Amino acid sequence: MSYQREFKNKIKVGIIGIGSHSYRNILPAMNYLPVQVTAVCNRNLDIGRVTAEQYGCTHYQSPVEMYDHEEIDAVFISVSAQLHPRFVIEALDRGKHVWVEKPIAMRAHDVEAMLAHRTDQVVVVGYKKVFSPAAQKATEIVNSDKFGELQSMLSVYPMTVPLDGKKALAAPDVSNWLNNGIHPLSFMMALGGKVAGVTTLCNDAGRGIVALHFASGVMGNFHMSSGPQPRLERYAVYGESWQLDIENSRITLHRGIPFSYKETTNYAPPGDGHGAIVWEPSNCMATLENKALFTQGMYFEMKYFCDCILEKIQPEKGTLEFSLELMKVYEAGLLSAGKTIYLD
Template sequence: MMEYMRDAKRRIRIGIVGAGSHSYRNIFPTLTYLPVELVAVADIDLDRASATARQYGATESYASAEEMYAKSDIEAVVLCVSPQMHPALTIAAFKAGLHVFMEKPAAMVADEVAGMIAARGDRVGVVGYKKAFMPAVRKAQEILAMDGVGPLRSVVGTYPMSIPENGRKVLDEREATNWLANGCHPLSVFLEFGGPAAAVTTHRGKNGGGALIIHHANGTIGNFHLAQGAPAFQPFERYVIYADKQSIEIENSRRLSYQRGIEFAYATGTSFAPPGLAGGAIVWEAQDGLNTLENKAVFTQGLYGELAHFCESVLASQPATIGTLEFALDLTRVYEAALLSEGDTVEIRQGA
């Protein structure tokens, strides 16, 4: 159950590193719905950090994360900076005894994520792969866990994306491509449903786009259609999860359809809507008729969910279960393998 900041009986004392456009538009406003007390803001632009701190009631502002770690009495830190900075800032925070939430992507390469895992100790670490936290994805996971549903066979996803050529150069030079910045969104959905990947195969189209085939370790096949060229400011994102004679469809984060099939006789059936309610589709959809929380993008897109899970884990002194560093490691390995595939199947190392 959501708990407003002002009503929370126990608040986590947090600091935020990064007061730029993304955090100001998305992270800071979401604090209203979380059991936190914002104590400090750090940014390389100290004036910006101070102005943001004043706006949100924080009493401290710093020009660096390291200074905040050393001087501020905080329990947890929220990192909203470039992924190049995540490993060093995360490891330093863990060594300072702080819990860490970081925005996606976790790092530039998988070895850096492994280093963060090694430094974590008993602290909570969550990465903001928001798509894994979307209400539509959580509901789909609930359905898949129900008796009589499954086994999961395949997942199909569509997202406007292209995987760069010369992937070895991208990795060696730590290039910040769109595949790094936004490819992690659909990849997080595939891994949330299918689990860790055992291998991937990239097929590039001559004019951009293509397909990424994900061979999940549990036998599920992921088919990621790289829909380069799709208009980004119109509906463009879709996932279909296929189980045993049942399927689940997620459209643009806001609509979830559970197809249960209907009573069917090929030669004699006459109605697509036979009597009873045991079959057919169940549909959940965000509505804009009321200005309620569940219809806002901060909730439908998973921004609230990722931060709420972090807070719940910290307050319960329990490890996170969604968006973990282990999940980030699996995802970053898929990111790397997709760059290196060039049409060949690339196997992925399992475990830490």
């Protein structure tokens, strides 16, 4: 682990959007990244000046003004989903690499517009569930021969689907289904690959399931739960041989035990080559592994973005292409109303 002051090669970056979310999550992550924060951009003059003073950089009220006065390599964008397409395209047209927070846009066609403006720049979208340690471990396990072929997945997340999907798609505001529903959707799509069909079944309160029919034959069940705050989210990934469960940041791999029906008497037989394995943050020391930036994946998505720039490679995770597929699934979930919508 290196800290910002220890990196020899740094990327000159501008931060577009320094509101509450950015100040709590994106700006603090800069302490661990190979970057030099050159400028912050925000419409609010007072917040901009104070934040720029804190980070030893310059404040601008518009990205265009920042591009005209600063030599930067990349931008981190965290504004509203309605503004993301405009600012992403603006940055791409200026030749900048782009990291952008989710949700990337309001509609799938907005992502297509961004793709049309991208050339050789690195673009990574902040899907923290895809980059979280739990998702990285799940990917490792699912791709191992011991897990067996992936069969199905379950996501349990507090959520409702707007009953009038067409109205929701046309609304100017960001719905909770877009803002947070893409967390479990992105997790399952990162593991399962391309989605061929989407079926939403819900009651009059908007509770129910979104079934993902993956092109590989895998089935995904996004169960929209109710429950107390703080939120409790669960994921289960089922293979032919093993099962992996995630509850918040706790990961449990169920490997089974030597078993014979009518004969097995010991649920904890000798040996350590079977049974369950558990990974979880220690929560007893002030170490990095216990910080939300790391347990939730936000550091990893931004470090991945920086590494792709420094190594001059195109990203394979959190791409615009993945975002386009995700937005199509999001839209299909709204329009399904009990019928399966098949995606191209």
